[in-house]
Amino acid sequence: MMQESGTETKSNGSAIQNGASSGNHLLECGLREGRSNGETPSVDIGAADLAHLQQQQALQVARQLLLQQQQQQQQQQQISGLKSPKRNDKQPSLQVPVSVAMMTPQVITPQQMQQILQQQVLTPQQLQVLLQQQQALMLQQQLQEFYKKQQEQLQLQLLQQQHAGKQPKEPQQQQVTSQQLAFQQQLLQMQQLQQQHLLSLQRQGLLTIQPGQPTLPLQPLAQGMIPTELQQLWKEVTSSHTAEEAASNNHNSLDLSTTCISSSASSKTSLIINPHASTNGQLLTPKRESLSHEEHSHSHPLYGHGVCKWPGCEAVCEDFQSFLKHLNSEHALDDRSTAQCRVQMQVVQQLELQLAKDKERLQAMMTHLHVKSTEPKATPQPLNLVSSVTLSKTASEASPQSLPHTPTTPTAPITPVSQGPSVITTTSIHSVGPIRRRYSDKYNVPISSADIAQNQEFYKNAEVRPPFTYASLIRQAILESPEKQLTLNEIYNWFTRMFAYFRRNAATWKNAVRHNLSLHKCFVRVENVKGAVWTVDEVEFQKRRPQKISGSPSLIKNMQTSHTYCSPLNAALQASMAENSIPLYTTASMGNPTLGSLASAMKEELNGAMEHANSNGSDSSPGRSPMQAMHPVHVKEEPLDPDENEGPLSLVTTANHSPEFDHDRDYEDENVNEDIE
DNA sequence: CTGGCAATAAACATTG
DNA sequence: GCAATGTTTATTGCCA
Numbered sequence: 155m156m157q158e159s160g161t162e163t164k165s166n167g168s169a170i171q172n173g174a175s176s177g178n179h180l181l182e183c184g185l186r187e188g189r190s191n192g193e194t195p196s197v198d199i200g201a202a203d204l205a206h207l208q209q210q211q212a213l214q215v216a217r218q219l220l221l222q223q224q225q226q227q228q229q230q231q232q233i234s235g236l237k238s239p240k241r242n243d244k245q246p247s248l249q250v251p252v253s254v255a256m257m258t259p260q261v262i263t264p265q266q267m268q269q270i271l272q273q274q275v276l277t278p279q280q281l282q283v284l285l286q287q288q289q290a291l292m293l294q295q296q297l298q299e300f301y302k303k304q305q306e307q308l309q310l311q312l313l314q315q316q317h318a319g320k321q322p323k324e325p326q327q328q329q330v331t332s333q334q335l336a337f338q339q340q341l342l343q344m345q346q347l348q349q350q351h352l353l354s355l356q357r358q359g360l361l362t363i364q365p366g367q368p369t370l371p372l373q374p375l376a377q378g379m380i381p382t383e384l385q386q387l388w389k390e391v392t393s394s395h396t397a398e399e400a401a402s403n404n405h406n407s408l409d410l411s412t413t414c415i416s417s418s419a420s421s422k423t424s425l426i427i428n429p430h431a432s433t434n435g436q437l438l439t440p441k442r443e444s445l446s447h448e449e450h451s452h453s454h455p456l457y458g459h460g461v462c463k464w465p466g467c468e469a470v471c472e473d474f475q476s477f478l479k480h481l482n483s484e485h486a487l488d489d490r491s492t493a494q495c496r497v498q499m500q501v502v503q504q505l506e507l508q509l510a511k512d513k514e515r516l517q518a519m520m521t522h523l524h525v526k527s528t529e530p531k532a533t534p535q536p537l538n539l540v541s542s543v544t545l546s547k548t549a550s551e552a553s554p555q556s557l558p559h560t561p562t563t564p565t566a567p568i569t570p571v572s573q574g575p576s577v578i579t580t581t582s583i584h585s586v587g588p589i590r591r592r593y594s595d596k597y598n599v600p601i602s603s604a605d606i607a608q609n610q611e612f613y614k615n616a617e618v619r620p621p622f623t624y625a626s627l628i629r630q631a632i633l634e635s636p637e638k639q640l641t642l643n644e645i646y647n648w649f650t651r652m653f654a655y656f657r658r659n660a661a662t663w664k665n666a667v668r669h670n671l672s673l674h675k676c677f678v679r680v681e682n683v684k685g686a687v688w689t690v691d692e693v694e695f696q697k698r699r700p701q702k703i704s705g706s707p708s709l710i711k712n713m714q715t716s717h718t719y720c721s722p723l724n725a726a727l728q729a730s731m732a733e734n735s736i737p738l739y740t741t742a743s744m745g746n747p748t749l750g751s752l753a754s755a756m757k758e759e760l761n762g763a764m765e766h767a768n769s770n771g772s773d774s775s776p777g778r779s780p781m782q783a784m785h786p787v788h789v790k791e792e793p794l795d796p797d798e799n800e801g802p803l804s805l806v807t808t809a810n811h812s813p814e815f816d817h818d819r820d821y822e823d824e825n826v827n828e829d830i831e
Numbered sequence: 832c833t834g835g836c837a838a839t840a841a842a843c844a845t846t847g
Numbered sequence: 848g849c850a851a852t853g854t855t856t857a858t859t860g861c862c863a
Contacts, residue, residue, distance in 0.1 A: 623837065642852060666838065672854050673837095679853085685847095686852080836861085844854075 456481065465494055610652060617654040624663075624670040625698070627653075628677060632690045639680060639687040642668065674698070 456462060457477045462469040464485050471477035485491050613620050620627065631648035632640050640648070646664055649656040656663050671677045676694035679686050 625837085662839070665840070668851095668853060669839085669855090670837090671852095833863100835863090838859080838861105840856100840858080842854100842856080844852100846852075847850090 454478075454481075456485075465498055613653045613655065614651075615654055617657070619655045620653055624666050625674050625676065625695075628667060628670055628688070629690045629695055632677075632688060637687075639682075639689045641682075641685060641687050642671070645671075645688065 454474070454477065456464050457471065457474065460470055460472065462471055462477060462480055462484075464481070467484065469480055469484065471480050612618075622630075627649065628645055631645050631652075632638060634648070635644070645667060646660075649663065649667065650660075671679070671688055674694070676691045676698060678689045678691050680689050
């Protein structure tokens with residue numbers, strides 16, 4: 155079929171060329187110019203990093219936050235050399251977030267915290283540290299406030315008394331004494347309160363106080379710790395491996411008063427919440443017991459990937475034995491450990507709370523969407539998202555059946571949440587070898603440009619094959635351009651910029667793009683001054699997708715099980731959840747841009763499905779649908795295109811594997827993923 | 832089983 | 848001649 159090369163000049167593509175279009179279908183028309191910034195360099199991303207990538211946006215947000223804080227600090231300290239803001243896409247090295255977080259005394263607002271937390275912008279450990287710090291700060295503030303109030307009261311009383319006692323002379327003496335008395339009483343009261351507080355902490359098993367020094371711990375608090383102090387404290391508490399390693403175990407006591415100032419220097423001083431308890435920081439019972447308990451099994455929750463997983467500690471331990479040794483020496487029952495433990499407890503509580511809330515929300519959503527049934531059983535599918543979709547190859551090959559060609563379901567992604575990270579191994583993501591697999595078009599769920607746009611961030615970073623046909627993508631690329639026309643090369647660039655998946659195997663997909671441009675009548679070539687550009691003939695394009703989802707409700711229901719299109723979403727969700735075990739979906743609701751968009755995408759998709767169902771019940775013809783998500787990328791290992799792949803797409807990886815390795819992973823994707831799980 | 836569609840592969844033509 | 852760009856044909860997998 156030849157296409158006359160149209161001559162119309164850049165009129166927005168309306169040179170319709172005759173004909174019969176083979177029915178392709180797909181995109182809806184909504185356009186969205188939502189793409190974010192410019193060219194992202196294409197880099198070979200490890201498929202394994204998918205999950206991490208997906209958090210890029212979130213990362214940016216978090217980074218901004220952190221940077222802000224950092225800046226503030228810088229201002230305060232007039233430090234000029236600190237900046238670390240490299241590119242956003244770079245890896246969020248441990249140091250940046252953590253250090254920044256540590257330095258700032260300010261309490262992050264709940265929203266900010268949540269954003270950071272749930273977006274998994276940081277590695278779990280970083281998050282923990284941050285959280286801990288924040289919680290400590292908040293706690294401190296609360297205590298301060300409380301004590302302040304107490305003091306105010308006291309003063310007030312004193313004043314009153316003074317007033318009252320102004321008259322008589324003799325009484326004055328009495329007054330003084332009574333004042334003192336009152337004061338003492340107040341003090342006593344305060345102390346009692348402090349003790350209560352302490353007790354409550356103890357009850358939680360976090361704080362162990364030595365018999366001889368009951369009230370000590372509070373003193374510092376009562377005095378009002380300033381943020382800086384806290385900061386220091388936390389720095390100390392959390393940076394066990396840095397300071398600790400360097401200054402072997404000297405953490406014993408520390409005078410808060412002396413340290414309060416500097417917030418910057420890496421203090422080796424070890425601040426301990428309970429300065430007085432200094433001397434011995436060991437001895438604990440509860441903990442030890444549990445430890446010994448677990449010692450037998452090599453699967454110690456605090457040990458993984460050869461690294462100590464104690465919050466804030468990433469000490470490398472060759473083997474389990476050395477880990478145990480490390481654990482006993484570095485994380486013995488001392489104040490520091492106790493404090494960390496306490497914080498961790500709070501972290502857990504908070505997360506549990508959050509989880510509970512989100513579960514509830516999820517349930518409500520599902521109920522609302524009538525998906526309830528899927529939740530429990532759908533498990534198998536959702537999980538696959540990653541697997542099914544992205545890993546098409548593996549999964550499908552292994553057991554075709556297992557991968558039901560999933561119908562679509564916007565909600566599907568949600569289910570995974572409950573499932574947990576378990577399945578999310580990135581491994582699957584990378585498929586290998588070219589397999590000619592198509593996605594199931596069974597239900598051609600209409601995927602709109604909006605859909606594409608909404609998931610941009612995800613596809614940009616995740617090497618997941620987008621569930622759209624080449625035609626749809628090409629159209630999207632063209633429509634997104636200001637002139638609604640693009641040269642072939644620009645189209646290529648759009649592909650690589652928008653989809654990590656297309657950063658490899660260029661020869662293959664480029665050929666496909668060209669093939670599609672030539673083959674489909676909806677793409678019109680227009681001679682331009684500079685050469686030829688391609689435009690979209692919307693009419694033709696619409697022709698190719700006459701069919702839509704069949705209207706049967708049941709069908710829709712089926713779609714909910716899972717869908718190729720959703721898979722990426724699921725994958726992202728799962729992946730992100732994998733490591734941090736943070737309720738992902740929540741994040742979306744919390745304002746995470748990335749997740750939010752995913753969520754909205756899901757919603758859209760759902761709506762779209764419903765819409766179709768309602769409107770065309772007749773159209774159940776075979777549709778085409780978006781490409782299935784994916785077959786595995788061929789692993790031809792084609793060198794990336796020099797042109798297109800310049801960018802560093804370094805991802806922030808933190809997701810699947812151990813968080814510990816999150817910083818920079820430049821390995822080739824392929825390798826990385828295969829091993830996990 | 833068949834037809835349609837999309838992906839993939841590749842041959843070939845055109846152009847700068 | 849080469850690479851980029853286009854066109855076309857063939858093959859394959861998947862689905863209705």
